[in-house]
Amino acid sequence: MDNLPDISLFKHRLDELAAQMADPAFFQNPRKAAEVSREQQKLEQLVADHRAHEKAGRDIAEAQALVKDASADADLRELAQAELPDLEQRREALRASVLRGMIPPDPTDSRNTVMEIRAGTGGDEASLFAAELFRLYSRYAEGRGWKVQPMSSSTSERGGCKEVIFLITGQDVYRQLKYESGVHRVQRVPVTEANGRIHTSTVTVAVLPEAEEVDVQIDPQDLEITVSRASGPGGQGVNTTDSAVQILHKPTGLIVQCADERSQLKNKARAMTVLRSRLLKLKEEEERAKYAAHRRNQIGTGDRSERIRTYNFPQNRLTDHRIGLTLYSLTQVMEGEIDGIIESLQRVDFEQRLAALTGVEYSGFRKDADGDE
Structure with missing residues (x-):
């Protein structure tokens, strides 16, 4: 349930947009520039949320390992156990955010x-x-x-x-x-x-x-x-x-x-x-x-x-x-x-x-x- 689809295509698109925005003629068309900028911001947020989701997964794995480690300090094990619900909740919220960002918008949604x-x-x-x-x-x-x-x-x-x-x-x-x-x-x-x-x-x-x-x-x-x-x-x-x-x-x-x-x-x-x-x-x-x-x-x-x-x-x-x-x-x-x-x-x-x-x-x-x- 926590695995996410591959986002390599979204990263590739982000690189394409960065190249467009680096062109000196980019801002000659203000309307197009605004559209590209909005898409870039959305993709940057998607990639950042994806990275945060992966980090949350690693933090959960470390906390779970600490809880199971019988040789670990009892206070640390108790602290790790207490942190797990918040970590899992954060990972699930990030997962939902990433999936929302990956669903393509209907191009006609903004139309009259x-x-x-x-x-x-x-x-x-x-x-x-x-x-x-x-x-x-x-x-x-x-x-x-x-x-x-x-x-x-x-x-x-x-x-x-x-x-x-x-x-x-x-x-x-x-x-x-x-x-x-x-x-x-x-x-x-x-x-x-x-x-x-x-x-x-x-x-x-x-x-x-x-x-x-x-x-x-x-x-x-x-x-x-x-x-x-x-x-x-x-x-x-x-x-x-x-x-x-x-x-x-x-x-x-x-x-x-x-x-x-x-x-x-x-x-x-x-x-x-x-x-x-x-x-x-x-x-x-x-x-x-x-x-x-x-x-x-x-x-x-x-x-x-x-x-x-x-x-x-x-x-x-x-x-x-x-x-x-x-x-x-x-x-x-x-x-x-x-x-x-x-x-x-x-x-x-x-x-x-x-x-x-x-x-x-x-x-x-x-x-x-x-x-x-």
Whole structure:
């Protein structure tokens, strides 16, 4: 349990960074220099913790040997015995720190995020819940000081959302929200239900890291762009000009529509942002599928067909089926208080990645435990 994976590759990388920083032209690109400096500091800490872990192991071995040495002074043996718990605790803390440092960060964690919420099965009830999820994530974003920018929407007759696409900008947005992708199931009595029967509806949520042009190369020849007159409420400018934009990416069949802005150029720019983010997500899912073939357990951070969560209003209960988490605080959750859920998902994800690194399976993971009948 105390053995650590080899860190020679990390030491080699540290040497590479030192060589880069020794180059006289290193600080000509301040942004790149800052990134390299942060990586160097992290690796230096990793190497230092690894050395401290090895020293703690030697100290423990010496103390244990002294305790077993019948010829040693009794006071020294007693002192060594007393020091052992602290030494072992320090070694375990250093081990955890080293393993955390060895797990590679997700390169998209710091990205802004495009979220797409769509009503699934359940008709009007599904569209109403889609609107409530949009409010939930908007409240959560506001609480963290993030900015929410609507990009495209389609409303239902009862005031819900058939579809809403929006961009959230801020610090580490994708890191916090990436586990929200999937099918969200709601169980409650609709206001139109005369007999008080509980209905089940679904909403799909997609969370996409905002892609930059360098992330995804799009050949203009692969795009089919059409413009049309926007429909629905929105003012005279929206309804009298050809401002609505639809982009078809022919190789993948992806279609993006945007009509919220009066300007055709703005709608095209927003549609391209969504398209790039969807294409980047496709690339990520392909890579994750290859990696997942070697893992038994997966939290599931991207499959829109996966039922990830149930919101049971009669019981004031929320259940995340991926980790068996059940909370009886649905009222607070719907107000955007989802930090506890996200932290639990992040913790399980860390344990799984740690298990992949060390070969020790995480026993606390419980797939699809929901407590539903």
